Amino acid sequence: MSAPKKGDLSSTEKELFQVITAGDVQEASRLLGCKDVRVNCLDEYGMTPLMHAAYKGKADMCKLLLQHGADVNCNEHEHGYTALMFAGLSGKTDITWMMLDAGAETDVVNSVGRTAAQMAAFVGQHDCVTVINNFFSRARLDYYTKPQGLEKEPKLPPKLAGPLHKVIMSTSLNPVKLVLLVKENPLLAEVEALDKCRRVMELICEKCVKQQDMNEVLAMKMHFISCVLGKCASFLKEREDKLDGLIKCLLKGRESDGFPVFQEKFVRECIRKFPYCNATLLQQLVRSIAPVEIGNDPTAISVLTQAITGQVGFMDSEFCTTCGEKGAEKRCSICKMVIYCDQTCQKMHWFTHKKVCKKLQEQREKQEAESAKLRENKYGQRNDGVKQKEQQQHSSRVLTPTHTCRFPSQ
Known part of the structure; x- marks a missing residue:
């Protein structure tokens, strides 16, 4: 079958594009089995069926097309768009992930x-930005x-690849979240394993720095x-409470306002040590963080997160006070000033939050009263203004008649 050209479509290929728009996966599967259908055929704009499916947010259709050998990196679009670009524009994180997992090039x-x-x-699809910027293929690891x-032995034991890849793919860079991921996997939570990772x-x-495309x-x-892995290893060597002790250190807030000073200093030090x-x-990170006094905004972790994941601090989404996960909705029932993913995160943070909870409650109540x-x-000023305007209108009606009275003839 000849190589695809823009707009050179068989009648069955034209039907395939229509079926993709309709979202009929079963019919699309039937059409892809036809001899005169090329999975990478191009419409008049240079869009492949996969690009159409990605842009329209049809996850099942994308999966089907990839199974039939769709080229995820086809770059024949008239403006150079790829399937990954269309996935990002659609705002569908699952499709974005699918394109990346299929080998889509991000650069x-x-x-x-x-x-x-x-x-x-x-276009404001920051969740898709986060997925793209955090993607690291398992094959590369x-x-x-x-x-x-x-070498007689690999640098990374195969059994550690899965757990380490999960840490790498975390969209939350909060050090507490990363330590929790280490803690939950016994294979990782050992000094020797952490050193190798x-x-x-x-x-x-x-x-990443020395490659041609830095x-x-x-x-x-x-x-x-x-x-973070190095800090985990040092705590496992030196502390009896091990990683629980590290989590407490990262979460512990100062007496005045509960701000996690140790965590802020740790993140700043990590950035400073970039080789x-x-x-x-x-x-850029140093310029953003250095002038900020510890305890003020922006925090080092928020600046780092924005730079790496693409998440921005002024978005409507809330982030868990404990682990930094996006989309937290549960507030402390007393002060209502801190937000958590779930009860587990709330319990983990309570040891330090309880010291400032009442103070935060008083601050909130004072702010609400003000x-x-x-x-x-x-409202009172507005009402006074309305009354004044009504009085002026009434005076105007009295002083300036708006109609002529007609009397019956005598």
Whole structure:
């Protein structure tokens, strides 16, 4: 069958595009089995069936097309868009993930020089930006599970690849969340295992910086994870309470307002230790964080998160006070000032929050009272203005008749 050309479609291929729009997976499967249907055929704009399915948010259709050999990196669109770009524009994180898992390249740019992550960010699809910026294929990690060159043993034992990949793919960079991921897997929560994982993270970081297409964002993330794993290893060596002790240190707030000083200093130190001093991202982070006094906004973790994942601090979404996960909805029932994922995170944080909970409650009540008083004053001023206007209108009606009285003739 000839190579696809823009707009050169058989009648069955035209039908396939219509079926994709309708979302009929069963009919699409039947059509893909026809001899005159090319899975990578192009419409007049250079869009493949996969691009259409991704843009329209049809996850099942995307899965079917990929199973039939759809080219996830086809770049024949008239403006250079790829399936990953269309997935990002659709706002569907599951489809974005599917494209990445199928081998979609993240560094390809369209005709205006934007990558898929930049396109998603441009239209406000920040969840898709997060998925793209945090993606690291399992195949790239598996490289380190095999002996290379003269090595007799791999740098990373195969049994650690799965647990480590889960840590790498975490969209929350909050150190508490990363420590919890280590703690929940017995294979990782050992000093020797952590040391090997930390070394692999450092190697990936170095590779990201020294490769032809430098990826400073991924390098910084790998470096940060390496620092967290190193801190976990040191606590396992030195502390009897082990990782529980590290979590408490990261969560412990100061007496005045509950701000986690240890966590802030730890994140700042991790950034400062980034081994490539000339990196543009490092300089941007330092400029953003250095002038900020500890305890004020923005925090180091919020600046780092925005730089790496694409999440922005002014979005409507709330983040868990304990682990930093996005979409937390449960508030402390007393102060209503801190938010958690669930009861587990609330219990984990209570040891330090209870010291400032009542103070935060008083602050909230004071703020609410002041807001209510302000609204009342504005409402009163508005009513006074309305009354004054009504009086003026009434005076105007009295002084300036608007009609002529007619009397019956005598």
